[in-house]
Amino acid sequence: MSIQVQTEDFDVGLLLNQLRLANPSAGALVSFVGQVRDVNDGDSVNTLTLEHYPGMTETALAAIETQAHARWKLIDTLIIHRVGTLKPLDQIVFVAVLSAHRGEAFKACEFIMDYLKTQAPFWKKEITPTGERWVDAKSSDDESLNRWNK
Amino acid sequence: MKIKVLYFARIKEAVNYSTEELDLPSEILTITALKNWLTLRGEVWANLFDGKQVVRAAINHNLVDDLAQIQANDEVAFFPPVTGG
Numbered sequence: 001m002s003i004q005v006q007t008e009d010f011d012v013g014l015l016l017n018q019l020r021l022a023n024p025s026a027g028a029l030v031s032f033v034g035q036v037r038d039v040n041d042g043d044s045v046n047t048l049t050l051e052h053y054p055g056m057t058e059t060a061l062a063a064i065e066t067q068a069h070a071r072w073k074l075i076d077t078l079i080i081h082r083v084g085t086l087k088p089l090d091q092i093v094f095v096a097v098l099s100a101h102r103g104e105a106f107k108a109c110e111f112i113m114d115y116l117k118t119q120a121p122f123w124k125k126e127i128t129p130t131g132e133r134w135v136d137a138k139s140s141d142d143e144s145l146n147r148w149n150k
Numbered sequence: 151m152k153i154k155v156l157y158f159a160r161i162k163e164a165v166n167y168s169t170e171e172l173d174l175p176s177e178i179l180t181i182t183a184l185k186n187w188l189t190l191r192g193e194v195w196a197n198l199f200d201g202k203q204v205v206r207a208a209i210n211h212n213l214v215d216d217l218a219q220i221q222a223n224d225e226v227a228f229f230p231p232v233t234g235g
Contacts, residue, residue: 122234
């Protein structure tokens with residue numbers, strides 16, 4: 001289980017190979033990569049700046065990983081989230097889950113992202129051709145979270 | 151009692167503070183009471199906490215609801231709903 005909050009980019013291929021080769025008991029490795037889109041709410045996006053709450057961010061991400069490990073039999077998990085100013089096509093977030101078989105890894109990866117979207121203290125501000133604006137939270141993200149509690 | 155308060159994202163920009171140390175009157179014991187007390191600072195603060203926008207709170211890095219109790223030396227944070235990922 002580990003988490004990284006960083007400004008630097010990451011190499012998905014390298015990370016996947018490192019995780020896979022470090023865990024010979026894992027038969028499944030599921031990962032998610034989130035990237036900056038070039039459009040949002042009908043406007044083109046020039047840059048996206050991610051603010052966070054240092055200290056709470058790490059606490060929240062670790063708690064999400066712990067919950068995933070409590071729900072499913074997982075071998076390892078990794079969450080990387082970038083902060084600072086990014087541009088379209090930049091990678092924002094990486095989640096990887098290893099388990100013996102694919103079912104747990106698929107479910108836990110989605111669970112971690114749903115919790116991260118609604119519980120981890122990150123905030124996005126977009127610069128568009130017409131100015132800057134804070135991105136609003138989506139109710140669909142809360143709905144995605146709620147299905148894990150049914 | 152003394153506490154530290156942090157503000158983030160659009161709330162930080164609205165109140166023009168990122169962090170401050172507060173010495174609370176003895177009757178301010180919950181997040182709701184703290185919000186109401188800060189509202190006395192003026193229009194910007196009153197608008198922030200008038201219930202028209204969602205303001206989330208955390209105490210010592212844990213998300214809490216408005217009934218949560220505040221203790222001396224706590225780190226309280228106010229921020230909008232999160233938008234990471």
